[in-house]
Amino acid sequence: MLAKINETATFLADKMPFRPKVGIILGTGLGELATQITNRHEIPYTQIPNFPISTVEGHSGKLIIGMLGQTQVLAMQGRFHYYEGYNMKEVTFPVRVMKALGIETLLVSNAAGGMNPSFQIGDLMIISDHINTFPENPLRGKNEPSLGTRFPDMSKAYPKHLRDKAKAIAQAHGIRVVEGVYVGTAGPTFETPAEYGYFRVIGGDAVGMSTVPEVIVAVHAGMQVFAMSIITDLGIAGQVVEVSHQEVQEIANQAQPKMTLIMKELIAQL
Numbered sequence: 632m633l634a635k636i637n638e639t640a641t642f643l644a645d646k647m648p649f650r651p652k653v654g655i656i657l658g659t660g661l662g663e664l665a666t667q668i669t670n671r672h673e674i675p676y677t678q679i680p681n682f683p684i685s686t687v688e689g690h691s692g693k694l695i696i697g698m699l700g701q702t703q704v705l706a707m708q709g710r711f712h713y714y715e716g717y718n719m720k721e722v723t724f725p726v727r728v729m730k731a732l733g734i735e736t737l738l739v740s741n742a743a744g745g746m747n748p749s750f751q752i753g754d755l756m757i758i759s760d761h762i763n764t765f766p767e768n769p770l771r772g773k774n775e776p777s778l779g780t781r782f783p784d785m786s787k788a789y790p791k792h793l794r795d796k797a798k799a800i801a802q803a804h805g806i807r808v809v810e811g812v813y814v815g816t817a818g819p820t821f822e823t824p825a826e827y828g829y830f831r832v833i834g835g836d837a838v839g840m841s842t843v844p845e846v847i848v849a850v851h852a853g854m855q856v857f858a859m860s861i862i863t864d865l866g867i868a869g870q871v872v873e874v875s876h877q878e879v880q881e882i883a884n885q886a887q888p889k890m891t892l893i894m895k896e897l898i899a900q901l
């Protein structure tokens with residue numbers, strides 16, 4: 632794996648006019664931020680050695696390197712989901728490459744179903760912690776010490792100073808944000824009412840099919856993480872309604888200007 636990471640990082644480094652320290656993974660319906668990147672260089676995943684190819688509808692699959700305001704960034708438009716059939720090493724490979732390229736802070740967005748009864752559809756949730764219910768941990772297998780420690784601490788996976796900054800930005804702009812625990816699940820089925828209830832009981836505020844693998848690898852690699860969910864549907868006892876991928880994308884599109892603003896201002900403060 633080390634050789635692959637180095638091969639990919641070297642390929643990309645040759646194509647990059649600068650060395651961003653900020654990486655962004657843009658989730659479902661959150662492409663707006665990508666359109667605001669200037670001086671951009673785009674590299675389709677299909678051209679990147681060792682990169683898996685994104686297959687899910689709504690994910691175009693390219694790396695974008697450029698400026699967000701005054702900050703150099705490397706953004707992933709389209710991520711690899713476990714439910715697509717990739718193994719965890721593939722899902723998280725781009726995060727390893729980001730680290731090899733010098734990324735220190737990883738910003739992640741996603742769409743999620745809300746289970747906290749105080750949440751509303753369209754809310755933005757700052758992720759304070761997560762629960763990993765994927766059947767496989769991306770760090771399973773032989774540990775490569777140069778990539779990180781065997782048993783990484785996860786007590787501060789989502790550092791408070793970044794969450795506090797984001798909250799202050801939201802408040803300054805009158806944007807409602809909530810904060811909570813994200814349950815990462817394999818999917819691709821949305822939850823049954825009983826499963827939403829179960830994820831609520833174990834301590835979850837929202838549930839989605841991504842983010843946790845990438846965050847585990849980012850923390851293992853010593854990166855600091857900030858992550859936010861758009862609450863696109865509710866799985867609250869007595870209020871569980873039918874949910875579709877299209878609905879998730881529509882709600883995410885409506886909420887994305889708020890998310891974009893918070894992410895952009897947070898990046899300016901890093």
Ligand code: HPA
Nearest residue numbers: 742743744838839840879
């Ligand atoms: N469950 C899982 N993933 C999701 C959901 C959900 O309710 N909404 C958006 N992504």
